């Protein structure tokens with residue numbers, strides 16, 4: 645099977661961002677570089693800043709875009725104000741964020757993101773920092789784990805799943821976590837498995853905290869009229885963005901405020917099924 649990541653809603657994103665001719669465009673979650681490549685082609689006269697939190701993905705991106713108008717930075721998008729300062733960049737006229745994880749990360753068993761493959765229970769975007777999911781779960785109480793699964797996974801059986809997780813003393817691999825979920829739920833475990841793995845990934849990477857910081861400091865590096873496109877996959881992150889574009893003194897929602905992938909795209913790209921494209925404009 646070819647390993648790769650199909651960019652979601654490429655035409656809609658390009659049409660939205662191409663309304664201006666910016667000096668600088670930010671791809672805040674460059675991943676496999678699919679959207680970055682499209683942006684660099686669509687904006688041949690602009691500089692593209694590609695930010696990626698995962699060091700191994702960043703290394704591949706640096707190779708892929710070497711000698712082009714794309715500057716790759718291995719960092720979190722939460723650090724964008726510092727990146728703009730240290731790189732001495734002009735204010736951005738367009739930005740894209742494609743939240744969550746890439747198919748490349750999901751399909752690499754050693755990263756521990758998937759319940760479909762056996763691997764160490766890690767789930768960190770940046771394995772050089774923080775602690776793997778296995779250690780984090782061992783250090784949390786049953787109640788804390790249940791709350792995480794309920795809040796970040798929107799899974800109703802959070803309490804029984806958290807109990808089964810705490811009863812599994814080993815909890816070192818993706819299989820150990822998947823077994824605990826299967827023990828706790830009756831019926832088809834596929835949805836609860838996906839929700840629990842998503843919840844734990846969000847916890848391990850502090851994803852909502854990074855997103856909150858991105859939003860609260862986004863006005864520092866965007867110029868008036870800058871268009872922002874954010875692909876969201878989860879109601880919590882989608883709500884944070886919606887409220888920011890609606891209520892912030894620095895941004896407004898575009899009209900329409902969001903778009904969904906076409907049915908044709910959902911059929912060909914399973915990751916597109918839960919995607920929503922949020923659109924905002926810097927005032």
Ligand SMILES: C[S@@+](CC[C@H](N)C(=O)[O-])C[C@H]1O[C@@H](n2cnc3c(N)ncnc32)[C@H](O)[C@@H]1O
Nearest residue numbers: 673675676677678679697698720721742745746
């Ligand atoms: C859905 S993928 C992006 C795929 C990309 N648009 C493409 O076309 O290949 C999301 C990427 O964001 C990265 N990421 C997650 N949190 C991040 C953060 N706070 N800052 C920067 N990158 C982040 C992940 O490591 C992952 O590679």
